Amino acid sequence: xxxxxxxxxxxxxxxxxxxxxxxxxxxxxxxxxxxxxxxxxxxxxxxxxxxxxxxxxxxxxxxxxxxxxxxxxxxxxxxxxxxxxxxxxxxxxxxxxxxxxxxxxxxxxxxxxxxxxxxxxxxxxxxxxxxxxxxxxxxxxxxxxxxxxxxxxxxxxxxxxxxxxxxxxxxxxxxxxxxxxxxxxxxxxxxxxxxxxxxxxxxxxxxxxxxxxxxxxxxxxxxxxxx
Numbered sequence: 001x002x003x004x005x006x007x008x009x010x011x012x013x014x015x016x017x018x019x020x021x022x023x024x025x026x027x028x029x030x031x032x033x034x035x036x037x038x039x040x041x042x043x044x045x046x047x048x049x050x051x052x053x054x055x056x057x058x059x060x061x062x063x064x065x066x067x068x069x070x071x072x073x074x075x076x077x078x079x080x081x082x083x084x085x086x087x088x089x090x091x092x093x094x095x096x097x098x099x100x101x102x103x104x105x106x107x108x109x110x111x112x113x114x115x116x117x118x119x120x121x122x123x124x125x126x127x128x129x130x131x132x133x134x135x136x137x138x139x140x141x142x143x144x145x146x147x148x149x150x151x152x153x154x155x156x157x158x159x160x161x162x163x164x165x166x167x168x169x170x171x172x173x174x175x176x177x178x179x180x181x182x183x184x185x186x187x188x189x190x191x192x193x194x195x196x197x198x199x200x201x202x203x204x205x206x207x208x209x210x211x212x213x214x215x216x217x218x219x220x221x222x223x224x225x226x227x
Contacts, residue, residue, distance in 0.1 A: 008067035054079035084121035093189035103190035112184030123159035130195040153183025
């Protein structure tokens with residue numbers, strides 16, 4: 001059991017909160033409107049869920065999930081006094097709409113690198129950003145399917161192992177795509193070959209896509225080792 005902080009209570013935050021609670025984790029949820037605004041959500045999730053101020057979301061948590069829209073990221077993470085040593089799971093995509101070209105121009109940086117710069121000292125892992133949000137609940141919930149490949153990228157092996165264990169606990173099959181920059185780009189919405197499929201992939205499908213990439217583009221992508 002892991003204490004999971006979730007920063008953001010939109011569709012992604014609510015979906016992951018439900019999956020984590022069902023898997024036996026304690027969840028602390030925060031948003032920009034304060035704990036009172038989350039009373040209904042917490043009641044629906046049950047006794048393993050609680051609402052906290054954004055500044056307290058990382059206190060005592062094993063993992064903090066960033067689950068806001070892209071334009072909210074800077075303000076959301078700025079509410080946390082210190083990210084030093086925190087395993088921060090970045091679920092965001094640099095998008096302003098659903099279309100294939102509705103992507104912010106970040107220049108030479110990837111979205112993962114932008115987020116990492118906003119949370120100095122954090123151990124950032126990119127995850128949960130490559131599939132439609134409803135697919136998480138539909139294919140990892142109470143009636144899971146074989147489509148359960150979930151990708152993660154990061155530069156800290158220990159942080160990735162922790163997130164991989166969290167993924168397994170909700171019925172996912174973690175696939176390590178490599179470092180934060182290159183691996184994150186593989187799974188990024190708006191061009192990454194592991195995103196944009198409209199659903200979760202099976203592990204076999206994920207391996208086929210990764211295997212078809214040029215060697216230099218694959219990085220260290222591989223199924224995550226068992227925890």
